[in-house]
Amino acid sequence: MDALSLANLGWHAYFQQQLSLEEWEVAIPVRVIAAHRSQLDATGDLGLISIPLATDMPAITVGDWLLLKQGRFQRLLDRSSVFTRKAPGRKAQEQLLAANVDTAFIVCSLNDDFNLNRIERYLTLCHDAGAEPVVVLTKQDLCMDADEKRQQIQQLDPLLCVETVNGLDPDSAAQLQPWCRAGQTIVLLGSSGAGKSTLTNTLLNKQEQVTGGIREADDKGRHTTTGRTLLSMAGGALLIDTPGLRELQLAVDDEAIAATFSDITKLADHCRFSDCQHNNEPGCAVLKALECGDLDERRYRSFVKLSREQSRNQASLAERHKADRALGKFYKRTLADGHRLKGR
Numbered sequence: 001m002d003a004l005s006l007a008n009l010g011w012h013a014y015f016q017q018q019l020s021l022e023e024w025e026v027a028i029p030v031r032v033i034a035a036h037r038s039q040l041d042a043t044g045d046l047g048l049i050s051i052p053l054a055t056d057m058p059a060i061t062v063g064d065w066l067l068l069k070q071g072r073f074q075r076l077l078d079r080s081s082v083f084t085r086k087a088p089g090r091k092a093q094e095q096l097l098a099a100n101v102d103t104a105f106i107v108c109s110l111n112d113d114f115n116l117n118r119i120e121r122y123l124t125l126c127h128d129a130g131a132e133p134v135v136v137l138t139k140q141d142l143c144m145d146a147d148e149k150r151q152q153i154q155q156l157d158p159l160l161c162v163e164t165v166n167g168l169d170p171d172s173a174a175q176l177q178p179w180c181r182a183g184q185t186i187v188l189l190g191s192s193g194a195g196k197s198t199l200t201n202t203l204l205n206k207q208e209q210v211t212g213g214i215r216e217a218d219d220k221g222r223h224t225t226t227g228r229t230l231l232s233m234a235g236g237a238l239l240i241d242t243p244g245l246r247e248l249q250l251a252v253d254d255e256a257i258a259a260t261f262s263d264i265t266k267l268a269d270h271c272r273f274s275d276c277q278h279n280n281e282p283g284c285a286v287l288k289a290l291e292c293g294d295l296d297e298r299r300y301r302s303f304v305k306l307s308r309e310q311s312r313n314q315a316s317l318a319e320r321h322k323a324d325r326a327l328g329k330f331y332k333r334t335l336a337d338g339h340r341l342k343g344r
């Protein structure tokens with residue numbers, strides 16, 4: 001790719017203000033555009049560079065801003081937002097997916113894929129990450145009641161931006177331009193078949209990827225596409241295309257769920273018990289609203305489901321932390337015992 005200016009790469013005051021006077025003079029900011037097993041690809045004023053990963057470096061993901069000194073990794077700058085997921089498998093571990101994202105397009109098709117619960121799930125994820133969600137309803141050309149569906153989503157949150165598009169048509173996708181200005185960073189979330197690739201191609205206007213090296217050799221020396229990359233869009237925005245975002249599981253906190261379900265949180269303030277689970281407790285304001293029809297049954301169920309999932313994930317993360325701490329103590333004790341033995 002051509003060397004982009006820092007501003008076009010998404011550099012702004014939030015990052016700039018983190019630099020010390022000395023860093024202003026000597027450090028070079030670069031943005032990570034691909035994360036491989038043994039190295040990071042990053043870009044900045046001087047063009048593309050590759051940074052070998054070292055064990056003493058913090059976890060770094062696509063979209064992160066790093067400071068380099070004399071070509072070497074110096075430090076990771078604080079993130080304005082970060083998407084994470086629970087790592088696959090049984091071990092609860094958070095995996096970083098994308099950092100410093102301004103806007104997340106929650107892509108959802110107006111036909112078979114239309115599902116309010118799923119949208120709430122993605123909204124919760126955006127609130128957790130700290131990125132602005134925009135719901136993008138695709139396949140407008142195949143749907144007769146697009147306006148009605150759009151209103152259903154608007155009812156989830158009156159301040160939420162909801163757009164309906166035909167992802168195959170560049171003129172229609174141009175509605176998303178306000179979020180695609182130069183230096184803005186975007187991700188697309190949504191289930192398989194929702195129209196993410198189609199929209200990506202239309203938005204990218206078939207532009208080349210920002211990064212060249214998204215292929216790396218696997219253990220057997222074969223080249224595999226890891227595909228965690230930052231792409232540059234026609235309008236100047238940057239798009240992070242991370243496959244992990246497609247199979248996401250919630251690993252979010254209470255506040256993110258509260259932000260998605262602010263109506264229920266407000267009701268819950270009036271429950272008799274502060275730790276009310278809104279199941280069958282007496283004096284539960286949420287159940288009362290449900291009974292008298294002020295709260296929609298579907299939304300209540302979606303809230304309960306996400307809250308349960310969240311507490312399960314939190315619990316398994318806590319277990320893991322506990323196990324890690326126990327192991328740490330064990331090592332320390334073993335080392336100390338070793339020293340004591342030696343000292344004898």
Ligand SMILES: Nc1nc2c(ncn2[C@@H]2O[C@H](COP(=O)(O)OP(=O)(O)OP(=O)(O)O)[C@@H](O)[C@H]2O)c(=O)[nH]1
Nearest residue numbers: 138139140165166167168192193194195196197198
């Ligand atoms: N008519 C119409 N077809 C669309 C639109 N958006 C996507 N499609 C079609 O829907 C199918 C699925 O779209 P994709 O873009 O591959 O969906 P995806 O979300 O990228 O799916 P995965 O790659 O599995 O994650 C393709 O056949 C597209 O051509 C649209 O707005 N209108």
Ligand SMILES: [Zn+2]
Nearest residue numbers: 271276278284
């Ligand atoms: Zn309650």
